[in-house]
Amino acid sequence: MKIGLIAFVMIWWATVSVAHQLLVFAFVEDGTVIVETKFSTGKIPVSGDVRVLDAQNAVLMTLELQSDGTVQFPLDPALSAQGLLIEVATGEGHDNYWILTPDDIARATKETQ
């Protein structure tokens, strides 16, 4: 009985861990890049690493995800001229990314002017 329960919990945990996905979204507002994350279940990740890369895949900075599942950083026009790739990895082994192209950034900058 006990073994059966343990097996059930292990199977349930494995199922849960593969069935939800980390969702990443990033946008520019008032000169700030805002990164927001959540799991497809609606749950907010409370920790994780955020890597910001340029168009050549060079890491520009690494930030820690805040407890509300977001992180912000100032937009550097020089570094972001060719766009930004935002990668997020959470402690649960989930990762995903969002691409901000030069057009995305320019459009957002124009909207907030």
Added chain:
Amino acid sequence: MSQGRLTRRTLIRLTLAGASLPLSGHAFAQDDRPVIAVANYPLAYFAERLVGDLAEVLFPVPPGTDPSFWRPSIADISAMQAAQVIALNGAGFSDWTTKVSLPRARIIDTSAGFADAYIATETITHSHGEAGTHSHTGTASYTWLDFGLAARQADALAARLIRAMPQSEATISTNLLALNADLAALDAAAKALRAPLAAIASHPRYQYFGRAYGLQIAAMEWDAQEDVSEDQWQALEQKISESGATLFIWEATPSDDARARIATLGLTDVVFPPLALAPASGDFISEMTKSITMIAQSLDA
């Protein structure tokens, strides 16, 4: 931040992205032809058949990369954002579309018209090759392997291309007739297969083919380019006993050893590339014809 913020903000931002044109405007090829961006080879082939030399077809996925799990670069997405038409397969085919902003006004989801005919699949997570871990989940996405559905995708693409290139309506309409005639011939050839038949595929790609043409196709989770482990062979033997399968379908050419081992299990095998990527030679019609002919010959043997 509330949990609803992401959804609300995302919707607002994506709506804005969809409503506004890229600052660079529509893309044109270097020779001023419009650019049609596509998400897989079948759509690239359909687009090329439909527009001929009237437009440039942009299929940015590198050879050897599964377009379902392709990770685009910033430059790739910039190029797609600037295309005049962005043709997606739909049915969850392109994971990357959920990680970028695309101008909705220029997107055509070519399978949206038959969303009620999508095939649901189980969630299975695994890894192979350099692409890392991935999941087959939710919806089977190789819709074009039902050639009747492929024709509907071609119809949807043609209608969107005519909207974008109204001056070329007559040419696109004429080309659509020829393309649909070829797809109808494929459909007829596949319907002539000696079905019902139980088969096993090396990878879960053939759900629409099986449903359309009366084949019960179970699937392994094998990469045809990698060695098959003893555990995987045992799993196959189990599946053979469960399904009574007599045919094994490889999505790519395997090693000679693997084909020999399949033969020892009493299965006839064929290589049937689903053509999400362009074939090394030939085209969509010629290679599909070849695959169907091989299946027919294996059944008659």
